[in-house]
Amino acid sequence: MLWPCPPFTSHQKLYSIFSCTQLCLFDSSLASRRHKRSFGTPFFLQAVKPWSLGYLFSGDSLWWACRYPAVKPTGGFKMLKKCSKGLGDLEAYTDVEEGVAFQMDNNLFWDSLGSCFQLAIEGMCEKTFSCKFWVTSLPSGRVLIKDWLGMYLAPVEEGTDVKTYPVQPVQYTEDRSLQFDVFHRDNRVAFQAYNRRFLARVQRGEFQILEAAKFLIDSTCYFRPQIGDICLPTFEIKNVVPKELWRVKCRPTLVDRMSYTNRGETPIQQTFIMDWNIQCTDKVFWNHLWGLGLPSVSSPFVVENAKLTVKYLEDNQRIVSVTRNISETVSHTLMVPPRTKAIAYLYARQQSNASLPFTAVIRKVTPRGKEVILLENGAWTGLVYRDLWIYCSLKRLDELCPGIGFHGNWSFAKEIHGPDRELPSSEEK
Numbered sequence: 001m002l003w004p005c006p007p008f009t010s011h012q013k014l015y016s017i018f019s020c021t022q023l024c025l026f027d028s029s030l031a032s033r034r035h036k037r038s039f040g041t042p043f044f045l046q047a048v049k050p051w052s053l054g055y056l057f058s059g060d061s062l063w064w065a066c067r068y069p070a071v072k073p074t075g076g077f078k079m080l081k082k083c084s085k086g087l088g089d090l091e092a093y094t095d096v097e098e099g100v101a102f103q104m105d106n107n108l109f110w111d112s113l114g115s116c117f118q119l120a121i122e123g124m125c126e127k128t129f130s131c132k133f134w135v136t137s138l139p140s141g142r143v144l145i146k147d148w149l150g151m152y153l154a155p156v157e158e159g160t161d162v163k164t165y166p167v168q169p170v171q172y173t174e175d176r177s178l179q180f181d182v183f184h185r186d187n188r189v190a191f192q193a194y195n196r197r198f199l200a201r202v203q204r205g206e207f208q209i210l211e212a213a214k215f216l217i218d219s220t221c222y223f224r225p226q227i228g229d230i231c232l233p234t235f236e237i238k239n240v241v242p243k244e245l246w247r248v249k250c251r252p253t254l255v256d257r258m259s260y261t262n263r264g265e266t267p268i269q270q271t272f273i274m275d276w277n278i279q280c281t282d283k284v285f286w287n288h289l290w291g292l293g294l295p296s297v298s299s300p301f302v303v304e305n306a307k308l309t310v311k312y313l314e315d316n317q318r319i320v321s322v323t324r325n326i327s328e329t330v331s332h333t334l335m336v337p338p339r340t341k342a343i344a345y346l347y348a349r350q351q352s353n354a355s356l357p358f359t360a361v362i363r364k365v366t367p368r369g370k371e372v373i374l375l376e377n378g379a380w381t382g383l384v385y386r387d388l389w390i391y392c393s394l395k396r397l398d399e400l401c402p403g404i405g406f407h408g409n410w411s412f413a414k415e416i417h418g419p420d421r422e423l424p425s426s427e428e429k
Helices: 028-035 088-093 410-417
Strands: 002-004 014-018 023-027 044-046 053-058 061-067 077-085 100-103 109-112 121-124 134-137 143-146 152-155 167-170 181-185 188-192 198-204 207-214 224-227 234-242 251-262 268-286 297-303 306-312 319-336 340-365 371-396
Touching (some): 088 224, 167 207, 188 224, 234 306, 251 268, 268 306, 268 340, 297 340, 306 319, 306 371, 319 371
Antiparallel strands (some): 002 044, 044 053, 061 077, 100 109, 121 207, 134 143, 188 198, 198 207, 251 340, 268 371
16 A cells, blocks of 8 residues: 655654554655755655565655664664666667667566557567667657657556556657656666656556556566667777876886895895786776677777776676786896895886776677767776886995985986986985
């Protein structure tokens, strides 16, 4: 059973959920503060047993309330975000010629049977040509859904005593019933019709049909979008063009050090071989989802000495994490005087949090062999580096040797350090 919340005028509102075992009060000010706005729309809460879930809707988000058992008097309800308003994964399939197919929670596909059938949208076991739809995004944020016959989906009121709203294809008009609000959770989407009911899979006799049936969202209201075409195109990222390279400002950073001590009475030639091995995680941000759920693609590009990667995943993630291993080896040989300690410092010019916008040049090949070039923008963040080198200093076992570094012979220091290297400051040694 459903009970709409009673009207209250104050901001501090208490809502009740009744069940057969207990009466709980819900303080909406907590949710109001988290949502950073007062709740202007009414909630519909479901009476549930002590360990069940209830849902409420406000503004741009759906929330669920998890009831604690009666033996725990504190807490009442814990508010967690359930899903958000927006296209989500559906963005990749909006306004594209390949169209989109929707898979129900029981893995059946929406199938448009045409306007001559009373049960117009039915669940089918396999994806066929009649399972393909086109989604058009409107300036209002709502969407239109067109079937393979060029008809638009809308809930149509049927019945007298008990009204139902099966979704059927109709001729296009500017009526609000053809427009749907979209919510998303993970890689699934839900549609809310003009009458505030969510589209859901409903059992009618032997058929699983689509109806605007539920005020409270549940698993039957979520649908997974897939590419609509049976024959699939292919994608390849041909090139990545980084922009605004002036953003990269690499500075000398000490990454490793080694030492060698000559305790003898004769000079010894010492070779320092120093490795820089790290693992870092870069982030790729896509401005627009475009991959249509096809296999992941990636492409390398280079900034300074760093070999970077732009990647797009099969599950249409807007933010992609890319793990990168850096392995560099630098060597340097010098003579270590008697009774002297040699210290080698490995430096790298790097910026650990560099951020660069980019344009990816993508080649799409249709099933008929037609090539289409797409330009998709995004941003990359991560570690950029260049120019590794070794800086050496000598320290006698009883005193600091003044012959190397900033304190001694400049020409000798540059010979050890390298003619094209800058010596680090004393703070960077």
